[in-house]
Amino acid sequence: MGTRILIICRGYLGSHMSAPGIRATAQASVLARHVPDAKVTLAGTNLDFEQPEDGAYTVTRWNARNILQLVAAHDIIISSMLPPHVAGFFPFKRFVVDLFSQYAMEWMEVGMQHYEGAQRRAWVERTRTVLAMQLTFADFLLTCNERQRDSYVGMMISLGLISPRVYDADPTLRRYIDSAPHGIRPELPGTGQRVLRGVRPGFAETDRVIIWNGGIIQWYDPATLLEALRILGRDDIKLLFLGASYPGIKELGKGVRFQDAKAIAERNGQLNHTVFFEEGWVSHELAKRYVQEADISVCCYFDNLETRYSHRTRFVDLIWAELPFICTHGDVLAEEVAQNTWGIVVPEEDPPALALAIEKLIDDRDFLALCRANLAASRASLQWDVTMKPLIRFCSETGTTLSPKWERIPGLSQRIGSYIGRRAVFNFHDRKRERRQRQQMIARRAARAAKAGEGG
Structure with a gap:
């Protein structure tokens, strides 16, 4: 039986994909073609997905109820964010974490827009512990460019993940963390039906x-x-x-x-x-x-x-x-x-x-x-076949991972616990924010009703 590979996509799969779905779908296609005898499953969160026309891989839905069964049925699990409750499979499966963004900085910007005060601090602490958990979980890590890779190597060193044993086995660390840029569409650009000039109001032929x-x-x-x-x-x-x-x-x-x-x-x-x-x-x-x-x-x-x-x-x-x-x-x-x-x-x-x-x-x-x-x-x-060569290499290999799992088990246990605690703190502040927003909305409605009554 060939290698069973599960790709857990955190974004939308199907016709209206953004970068996470596009990347996960491309990975499924590439691995199905290049890993000998691989059986690839692509799992997304939405229901309205389609199976690939060539049948190269299988698309399914994942949620909190079936994720453990999906992980149990596969040998290699790939995701940008692994959920903590699959940690029971850590000694028995090979995990790839696809960090195609520097999430610490991206989430800092998201927090700036959506949260403030204590809740924003809780958001930052929650995201910090998420990343620490992912880095410890991973038997192999991907980034999108060398600058990202350097930043994550620094984080791994600070978490104690680059032991002398790991460094001696590969001083470049390419077998542990490598760059795999986002690829381009496989087909060549061509001519198709117009969508702007002479079609959409406001767009003239000469614009x-x-x-x-x-x-x-x-x-x-x-x-x-x-x-x-x-x-x-x-x-x-x-x-x-x-x-x-x-x-x-x-x-x-x-x-x-x-x-x-x-x-x-x-x-x-x-x-x-x-x-x-x-x-x-x-x-x-x-x-x-x-x-x-x-x-x-x-x-x-x-x-x-x-x-x-x-x-x-x-x-x-x-x-x-x-x-x-x-x-x-x-x-x-x-x-x-x-x-x-x-x-x-x-x-x-x-x-x-x-x-x-x-x-x-x-x-x-x-x-x-x-x-x-x-x-x-x-x-x-x-081309995706070129940019995903590090992932193809890892999925084609057999044997032990570069970083021994027994070295990471204590740190993983501690970081999962820290993440669960930080998430609880953030959720507490989030509920407070929602209650405050509801109260403000009720107050605004009451004020409008009172004003309308005065006008009557």
Whole structure:
């Protein structure tokens, strides 16, 4: 019997996937092709999934009731976040934790938007213990780039996970933690049915189209882009924000940045004239039509630690479509943009610089063609079969893991207990917040009713 591999996806699977679902689905396909005799199961949280047409792997649903049965039935378990109650299988299974983001910094930004005071501190402590548990759980770890890998190696050292035994076995630590960047779509870009010019109201045949490829969340900066377009003052340049609410991730819905962007666009007279918003989440299949029809893409964000350790997965479809783009400096892919001339890198919160970059990329046809050619040349190195080689290698190997499980059992037990305690503290503060919000809502309703009564 071949190796039984379970991929536990924390995001939405199916037509409207964002990065977690896209990555998990690609991993299932790659492992089914490249691990000899593997039987791969991809598990998601939603019910409306479809089985792959080629039958290469099986898709199912996981929840708190069936997760133990799923783990028991497989040899290798892969997830970005392993639930603590599968720890009973720790001595008997091989676990891969796919840390394709620097979650400590990402969650710090999420907490800034959603929580405050004691609850925000509880959120940070909860997320810190989550990561410590994941790092200890993992027999093998993946990151999306070398900068992320360095940060996680530092965390592993501080947790005592890099013992002399581990280091002597592999001084590079590549058998313990390696980089596996987000890959591109396997098919070549082509022509398809139009979705913007001459189809969507407001988009004329002669317009130049800018795509903001993805949602608008805490660490992004749409205000700078809107101001740059106001400076340019060109009615022939149309901007479409392609995503709003992330599928299956309530913390990344239509937050402050999204609402502020719409308010700014309306105040500038841009809304539904030169600036447009998709209110939901465009399907994975439909998204490629948008990026193929656009002239350029722009993504602005802030130069903070989330940016430094990020791997902007929204850029991957731009590379696939050979769509030149403008981005803010500070992250790994921005360095690639500058080095490989995939587009233009601009300083953060600098509307005039961004306006000049947009004008050059849109109007300088020779430069645009150069960027497209350079993007096309990068295609081979970004195929999922190439980027997932470290995962293929681990899943194809047999025998003991680099880090002995007996060395990690005491730390894992302590960190699971710490996580459960921190989660209880956070949930206590969360219930207090919900009660406070309900009381405020009742008070507002009472005030409106009283005011209406006075008016009567």
